[in-house]
Amino acid sequence: AQSVAQPEDQVNVAEGNPLTVKCTYSVSGNPYLFWYVQYPNRGLQFLLKYITGDNLVKGSYGFEAEFNKSQTSFHLKKPSALVSDSALYFCAVRDGRNAGNMLTFGGGTRLMVKP
């Protein structure tokens, strides 16, 4: 079984400040981890992924995420938030042994960046 937890329903941050959106996961095999962003009335847009290699992965729009195996976490970060980053963020995990590619999503975290 695989699961994802996003402990914060909402994160508020001032523009220009660093942001962190938290994610923890549980899988039986090797985790493949993803972050997606959803803007109003739009689909899920891929931001970044961790498969193997460096624990810090960089993605679109200046976002990055840090994989921490011991803490089973994959927190999303950005050094300087923009108002346009305000959206709903989803963390997702896939078990690397799973041939069907099923993604399991967290409940989502709403990021609000205030000017």
Next chain:
Amino acid sequence: EPEVTQTPSHQVTQMGQEVILRCVPISNHLYFYWYRQILGQKVEFLVSFYNNEISEKSEIFDDQFSVERPDGSNFTLKIRSTKLEDSAMYFCASSEAGGTSYNEQFFGPGTRLTVL
């Protein structure tokens, strides 16, 4: 940039009616998926499809659901007899590869299904 497209954007139907949700995946992708998101809840996996057959399905994907790739471009989700609890946003997704590969899935904008 290639996108996954879905039609219609909003479908309203009566309970017990059949609905077909349509998707056009990205053209060189080989794996196709349906997910749904009930209002205020998590995005949930329904089914994955490869080489003209289902490769994985969730418990949600019961006998009322079916998928089909009727031609070289479309990928459809059929719900035979809709229930009130089928009301949700349905997302189609596609990826270049799957199995032991790890290509990200690209999602369409969704179809909002409302069952009355």
